Amino acid sequence: xxxxxxxxxxxxxxxxxxxxxxxxxxxxxxxxxxxxxxxxxxxxxxxxxxxxxxxxxxxxxxxxxxxxxxxxxxxxxxxxxxxxxxxxxxxxxxxxxxxxxxxxxxxxxxxxxxxxxxxxxxxxxxxxxxxxxxxxxxxxxxxxxxxxxxxxxxxxxxxxxxxxxxxxxxxxxxxxxxxxxxxxxxxxxxxxxxxxxxxxxxxxxxxxxxxxxxxxxxxxxxxxxxxxxxxxxxxxxxxxxxxxxxxxxxxxxxxxxxxxxxxxxxxxxxxxxxxxxxxxxxxxxxxxxxxxxxxxxxxxxxxxxxxxxxxxxxxxxxxxxxxxxxxxxxxxxxxxxxxxxxxxxxxxxxxxxxxxxxxxxxxxxxxxxxxxxxxxxxxxxxxxxxx
Numbered sequence: 001x002x003x004x005x006x007x008x009x010x011x012x013x014x015x016x017x018x019x020x021x022x023x024x025x026x027x028x029x030x031x032x033x034x035x036x037x038x039x040x041x042x043x044x045x046x047x048x049x050x051x052x053x054x055x056x057x058x059x060x061x062x063x064x065x066x067x068x069x070x071x072x073x074x075x076x077x078x079x080x081x082x083x084x085x086x087x088x089x090x091x092x093x094x095x096x097x098x099x100x101x102x103x104x105x106x107x108x109x110x111x112x113x114x115x116x117x118x119x120x121x122x123x124x125x126x127x128x129x130x131x132x133x134x135x136x137x138x139x140x141x142x143x144x145x146x147x148x149x150x151x152x153x154x155x156x157x158x159x160x161x162x163x164x165x166x167x168x169x170x171x172x173x174x175x176x177x178x179x180x181x182x183x184x185x186x187x188x189x190x191x192x193x194x195x196x197x198x199x200x201x202x203x204x205x206x207x208x209x210x211x212x213x214x215x216x217x218x219x220x221x222x223x224x225x226x227x228x229x230x231x232x233x234x235x236x237x238x239x240x241x242x243x244x245x246x247x248x249x250x251x252x253x254x255x256x257x258x259x260x261x262x263x264x265x266x267x268x269x270x271x272x273x274x275x276x277x278x279x280x281x282x283x284x285x286x287x288x289x290x291x292x293x294x295x296x297x298x299x300x301x302x303x304x305x306x307x308x309x310x311x312x313x314x315x316x317x318x319x320x321x322x323x324x325x326x327x328x329x330x331x332x333x334x335x336x337x338x339x340x341x342x343x344x345x346x347x348x349x350x351x352x353x354x355x356x357x358x359x360x361x362x363x364x365x366x367x368x369x370x371x372x373x374x375x376x377x378x379x380x381x382x383x384x385x386x387x
Contacts, residue, residue, distance in 0.1 A: 005256045005279055006320060007309035008222040010269040011035045011327060018328055019335065034330035036222065042326040043219045043314065044147075045351070049358055050315040053217045055143055056155075057199065060091050061207035062179045063135040070099075070117075070127035079107070079122045081115040084129065088112055091137055094192065096204065098134040099127065103174070105191070106135075136179045138204035141190050142197045142215075149215040152185050152199070156210065161185045164202070172202045179206035219313035224255050227308040228266050230289075232259060234278075234297040241280075243289040244303065248282075252308050255282050257293065260305040267307055277301070281311065315358075322354035 015031035016023060043051070066085030072078075081097065093109035097117065105121040117123075142149070152161040162184045164172075169186035180203040190198035230245030241257060258267040258276035267276035280293035314323065325347045332339055 004270055004316070005281075006269070006312045006316065007256050007258075008035070008224065008312070009226045009307065009309040011039075011222075011312060011323075012225060013269065013272070014324060015327055015331055018331055030334050031331065032225075034334045035327055037334075038323065038326040038330040039219065039222060039312070041330070042319075042323050046355055046358065047148075047216055048314070048319065049360055050319065051147070051216045051219065053215055055146070055149075055213045055215050057140050057209075057211040057213075059140065059182075059201070059205035059207075059209045059211065060089070060137050061205060063089055063092070063095075064133070067130045068097075068099075068127070068133050069129040069131065070123055072122070072124065072126050076114065077108075077110055077116050079117040079119065080110070081117060082129075083113045083115075086113075088115060088135075092135060094139065095135045095137045096139075098136070099123065099131060134179070136204040136206075138173065138179075138201045139191070140199050140201070141193060142187070142199055143217070144196060145217040146197050147216045147218050149187060149199075149213050152211055152213040154182065154209055155212050157181075161201075161211075163187075166200065169200050169202055173200075173204075176203060179204040181206065182209065182211075220254060220310065222310045222312070224252060224308060224310045227252065227255075228306065230306075231263055231303045232257075232306040233302045233304070234259060234300065236298060236300045237296050239292050239294075239296055241282075241291045241293055241297075241306075243291070243306075247288045248285045248291055248308075249288070250285055252291070253282055253285055254310065255308040256280070256311040257282055257291070258307045258309075259299075259301060261301070263303050263305055266305050276307075277304075282308070318357035319354055322350045325350040 012028070012031050012035060015034055016027060019027065019031065021027040066083050069082045069084070071080045071082070088109060090109070092115060093106060095106045097104045097106060097115070102123070104123065105118040106115050107118045108116040110116055152163070153159065154161065159181075161182060164184045164186050166186045166188040169184070182201040182203060182205055184202050186200040186202075187197055188200060190196040229247060230243050232246070233242045233244070234240070256279055258279040260267040260274060261277045265274040268274050278297060278299055280295055280297070282291050283294050284292040286292065312320075312323065314320065328343065329347055331337070332343075
C-alpha cells in the first residue's frame with residue numbers, strides 16, 4: 001500500500017499555516033507563487049533518482065524515390081517542392097532536403113507530392129524538373145517532460161553515441177555529406193515546437209535505428225488545486241468511483257482523489273481537521289461522473305464528500321521534508337521576510353538529508369574508477385548551494 005500523498009492543496013495549506021494568514025485572495029496568491037517556485041527549484045536542485053526514466057527513439061531512413069522540381073514563387077504554395085515518381089513519407093514535414101551538397105529545411109507537408117521549404121532555408125530560385133535529391137530526418141522531438149539526458153545508445157549495436165555541443169553538430173551537419181549510422185547527438189530547442197527540446201543526430205540516420213536513452217524528467221505540473229463539487233460513491237475491491245453532481249474532465253486525470261467518511265465534511269490531509277478515509281490516483285476520467293483509479297478501494301461508501309488535487313510528483317520518503325523547507329524559503333522571499341539563523345540551518349540540513357537519502361548506493365565509494373561496479377564519488381550527493 002502506498003504511503004500518504006501530499007497534494008497541491010496540502011502545500012497551499014502548509015504555506016498559509018507557515019505565514020499565519022487566512023485564505024484571502026492576497027494570501028493565496030503569495031502562497032501559490034511560492035509553492036510553484038519551490039516545486040520548480042527543488043526538483044531542479046539535484047538529479048533525483050525518482051525522476052530518471054528510460055526513453056526511446058525509432059529513427060527513419062533516408063528517402064530518395066523519384067525526382068523533384070522546385071518552384072520558388074507562383075506555385076500552389078510559396079517555396080514549393082513537387083515530387084514525381086513517388087509520394088512523400090508522413091515524416092517529411094520534419095525532414096531536411098538535400099540537393100547536391102546544399103541542405104534545406106522543410107516547413108510543411110502540403111500533400112503526398114508537395115512540400116514547402118522554410119522561408120529562411122531554400123534555393124532562392126527555381127530548380128528544373130528531374131532534379132535528384134535526398135530527404136532525411138536528423139532532428140527528433142524529445143519527450144515533453146525531458147529535462148536532461150544521458151546514455152544515448154543504438155540498440156542492437158552496443159554503440160554509445162557521444163554528445164556534442166549544438167554548434168559542433170551544426171558544423172558537422174553542414175560540412176559532411178550523406179546519411180549514415182549516427183555517431184553523435186546534441187540537444188537543443190526544437191525548431192518546430194515552442195518551448196520543447198529535440199535530439200539532433202549526426203550523421204543523419206540512413207535507415208531505421210532504435211535509440212535508447214536515459215533522461216531526467218520534469219515532475220508533473222501542479223495545476224488543479226482543489227475540486228470538491230458533488231459527492232462520490234465507492235465500493236470495496238472496485239477500481240471505479242462514481243460521482244453525483246460532479247463535472248470531472250480530462251484535466252483531472254492524474255489527480256489524487258480523497259474521500260471523506262461522511263457527506264458533510266471535506267476530507268483533508270492527515271494533519272487536517274478531517275483526515276481522508278482513503279485516497280487514490282485517477283487513471284482515467286470516463287465521463288463527468290465516472291472515473292477509474294489506480295488501486296481498488298478498501299471501503300464501501302455512498303454519497304460522501306471528496307476532493308481532487310494534483311499530487312506533488314516526488315518520493316515522499318526522501319524528498320518531502322526538503323520540499324517543505326524550500327516552500328518556507330520561497331515564502332520568505334515572496335513576503336520579504338528576514339531569514340532567521342535557525343531557519344537557514346534547518347533548510348541546509350533538510351537538503352543534505354534529502355540528497356543523502358536519495359543516494360541509493362550501498363557499496364564503498366571511491367574517487368576514481370579503480371574498482372569495478374563501485375560508484376564514483378562524483379555520483380554521490382553534493383552539498384547545498386547556500387551562497
